[in-house]
Amino acid sequence: MIGMRRIAAAAALLVFLLSTAAADGTRLPTPHDVPILAITGAIENTNQQDRALFDAAMFAGLPRRQLVTATPWYDAPRTFEGPLLRDLLAAVGATGRTLRIEALNDYAALVPASDAAAFDVIVADRIDGEPIPVRERGPLFMIYPFDQVPGLHAELYYQRSVWQIRSIEVQP
Numbered sequence: 001m002i003g004m005r006r007i008a009a010a011a012a013l014l015v016f017l018l019s020t021a022a023a024d025g026t027r028l029p030t031p032h033d034v035p036i037l038a039i040t041g042a043i044e045n046t047n048q049q050d051r052a053l054f055d056a057a058m059f060a061g062l063p064r065r066q067l068v069t070a071t072p073w074y075d076a077p078r079t080f081e082g083p084l085l086r087d088l089l090a091a092v093g094a095t096g097r098t099l100r101i102e103a104l105n106d107y108a109a110l111v112p113a114s115d116a117a118a119f120d121v122i123v124a125d126r127i128d129g130e131p132i133p134v135r136e137r138g139p140l141f142m143i144y145p146f147d148q149v150p151g152l153h154a155e156l157y158y159q160r161s162v163w164q165i166r167s168i169e170v171q172p
């Protein structure tokens with residue numbers, strides 16, 4: 001009983017320090033597990049040298065959204081869930097104009113950073129409520145709001161929809 005207030009105060013202080021660390025343009029929390037995503041380049045918030053690494057838990061801790069849409073990869077609409085690309089870029093303090101989004105299979109796409117502002121693009125880590133296995137194009141899959149915004153069901157946006165994402169380089 002005696003210790004509870006102190007523990008609560010210490011926990012509040014820790015949350016405060018972590019949040020200011022993320023906001024002051026220098027540090028993100030350090031991943032405790034194997035990183036699933038590395039963001040490099042023109043970013044202000046880092047946690048390992050000049051990179052921002054995310055493990056699955058850190059990634060899942062970003063504000064999340066759901067999107068139900070048809071895609072070329074599945075024969076019916078599916079529910080995709082994860083952070084908005086916009087919020088992921090904000091978390092690392094990205095300042096560049098172009099994103100080079102790189103996949104585990106060495107595919108890469110150049111995506112204008114303006115897509116993140118223009119569309120509610122999701123970096124999905126779940127499909128129909130389940131984590132996305134690598135063999136089913138996980139762990140991370142860029143999904144545009146294809147059914148919500150006219151014009152997105154097009155090759156230009158399909159080729160920007162990188163699956164098996166492993167890293168993002170923010171280019172000036």
Ligand SMILES: Nc1nc2c(c(=O)[nH]1)N[C@H]1C(S)=C(S)[C@@H](COP(=O)(O)O)O[C@H]1N2
Binds near residue numbers: 073160165
């Ligand atoms: N990781 C990864 N993502 C990718 C690709 C790829 O080869 N690897 N191909 C892109 C292209 S060019 C298109 S049109 C769509 C559809 O690819 P698919 O039908 O071959 O899966 O996925 C995009 N995302």
Ligand SMILES: [Mo]
Binds near residue numbers: 155
């Ligand atoms: Mo393509």
